[in-house]
Amino acid sequence: MEAEVVVRGGHVLTMGPAGTITDGAVAIGGGGIVAVGPAAEVLAAHPAAPVVGGDEGIVTPGFVNAHTHLSEALVPGMGEDMTLFEWGARVVGRAGMHITREMARVGTRLKAAEMLLSGVTTVNDMFCHTNMGTFASLGAIDGLEDIGLRGVVSFGAEDVLDPHPVAAFLEEHEALADHAAGARLVGYRMGVGTVLGQTDPLLEASVDLARRRGWSVHTHLAEVREEVVQARLRWSRDTVERALDVGLLDVPVIAGHCIWVGRVDVGILADRGVAAAHNPVANMILASGVCPVGELQGAGIPVGIGTDGAASNDSQNMLEAIKAAALLQKVHRLDPRALTAPEALRMATIEGARALGLDDRIGSLEVGKRADLVRFHGRGIGLATVHDPCQQLVYCASPADVSDVWVDGRALVRDGALAEVRLSDLVAGSRPLADELVTRAGMQDLSCRARPS
Numbered sequence: 026m027e028a029e030v031v032v033r034g035g036h037v038l039t040m041g042p043a044g045t046i047t048d049g050a051v052a053i054g055g056g057g058i059v060a061v062g063p064a065a066e067v068l069a070a071h072p073a074a075p076v077v078g079g080d081e082g083i084v085t086p087g088f089v090n091a092h093t094h095l096s097e098a099l100v101p102g103m104g105e106d107m108t109l110f111e112w113g114a115r116v117v118g119r120a121g122m123h124i125t126r127e128m129a130r131v132g133t134r135l136k137a138a139e140m141l142l143s144g145v146t147t148v149n150d151m152f153c154h155t156n157m158g159t160f161a162s163l164g165a166i167d168g169l170e171d172i173g174l175r176g177v178v179s180f181g182a183e184d185v186l187d188p189h190p191v192a193a194f195l196e197e198h199e200a201l202a203d204h205a206a207g208a209r210l211v212g213y214r215m216g217v218g219t220v221l222g223q224t225d226p227l228l229e230a231s232v233d234l235a236r237r238r239g240w241s242v243h244t245h246l247a248e249v250r251e252e253v254v255q256a257r258l259r260w261s262r263d264t265v266e267r268a269l270d271v272g273l274l275d276v277p278v279i280a281g282h283c284i285w286v287g288r289v290d291v292g293i294l295a296d297r298g299v300a301a302a303h304n305p306v307a308n309m310i311l312a313s314g315v316c317p318v319g320e321l322q323g324a325g326i327p328v329g330i331g332t333d334g335a336a337s338n339d340s341q342n343m344l345e346a347i348k349a350a351a352l353l354q355k356v357h358r359l360d361p362r363a364l365t366a367p368e369a370l371r372m373a374t375i376e377g378a379r380a381l382g383l384d385d386r387i388g389s390l391e392v393g394k395r396a397d398l399v400r401f402h403g404r405g406i407g408l409a410t411v412h413d414p415c416q417q418l419v420y421c422a423s424p425a426d427v428s429d430v431w432v433d434g435r436a437l438v439r440d441g442a443l444a445e446v447r448l449s450d451l452v453a454g455s456r457p458l459a460d461e462l463v464t465r466a467g468m469q470d471l472s473c474r475a476r477p478s
């Protein structure tokens with residue numbers, strides 16, 4: 026196939042069998058990758074195609090943000106002094122009772138832009154709310170489709186703190202799945218907010234629905250110690266064991282966190298083919314703990330990297346999450362080899378894709394895969410001197426170094442700016458809805474705008 030564009034870089038990190046190519050190029054055609062190799066060869070094979078980039082900069086597969094909550098897009102920057110359960114009740118739980126589908130669409134557009142500008146091309150989202158009957162989670166698909174980001178959506182149902190009929194949650198799972206079926210680049214998983222956050226009737230009905238419909242699941246597991254303790258008090262089992270007992274692990278599962286897991290839990294997760302999403306920044310801000318990444322990987326569990334939601338990170342800057350993933354393991358283990366830059370980049374690309382069961386389509390630069398890729402320019406401070414491209418990207422690069430981003434062959438970022446929408450419009454559009462949400466939810470006590478200085 027004739028290429029529509031050739032993307033060239035001083036280093037092409039394919040994350041695939043071709044490894045790292047010095048002065049390499051990737052040819053894009055029909056939304057897919059049609060050639061990868063040394064620049065001289067790719068340019069010679071596609072002489073008519075326009076070329077983006079040169080013999081400087083770095084080209085990588087688009088990052089896979091393995092876990093976030095677009096439901097938190099409008100409430101960042103609050104509650105930094107809370108642990109997970111306090112934060113759940115006082116920040117996201119309150120906002121989730123009042124968020125609307127339009128707030129979801131507008132917030133998703135804003136955060137999708139932030140992700141794109143840090144190199145993300147696929148996001149695995151769990152939209153959490155209890156404003157039942159509004160089908161607010163469908164707004165996440167509307168926003169992703171507006172912006173053009175690839176995604177997997179789920180509705181993170183929980184009914185312990187804010188009870189509603191079980192049927193209302195199942196109805197939203199079905200509606201979100203139907204809406205995703207009509208989307209161009211958005212897939213679906215069934216969401217289970219947390220095992221502990223669901224009543225037994227909702228959890229059992231959700232498992233039954235996922236099995237009958239053949240749905241994969243997105244959940245959280247073993248995020249904080251309180252979760253393990255409360256689960257043992259409730260079922261005499263921790264949440265991993267409870268998930269196994271109730272049949273939740275009978276379908277493909279990606280689970281956020283997997284921090285408070287013992288040897289038995291790791292064995293269960295590996296045996297059931299569960300994938301993990303590691304969210305180092307959120308784990309640090311909520312003081313949740315440190316994911317045993319090496320132990321999970323050693324057991325054969327795919328581990329991706331996520332930002333987690335905009336209320337527990339609080340940015341959606343994937344480059345920051347990748348750097349934090351490496352740093353947190355190093356300092357926790359007191360071992361600078363605990364998680365290296367190449368390993369962190371693999372987790373953010375091909376391992377994240379594998380965790381989502383999408384590695385046949387995305388996650389590496391290989392002929393036949395979809396054209397999701399990022400070009401980091403070499404004009405700025407971040408990549409001014411490149412001795413080792415992996416270390417340079419993980420420890421030195423920032424969104425200011427992101428030049429161009431393609432999703433499914435479509436250029437959504439060009440020369441460092443959004444190509445199809447104005448960032449200033451996204452920002453201006455989000456502010457009134459963020460204020461409205463905070464007011465409706467009665468969260469002014471958490472906002473300095475309502476507090477006397």
Ligand SMILES: [Zn+2]
Nearest residue numbers: 245281333334
């Ligand atoms: Zn989460």
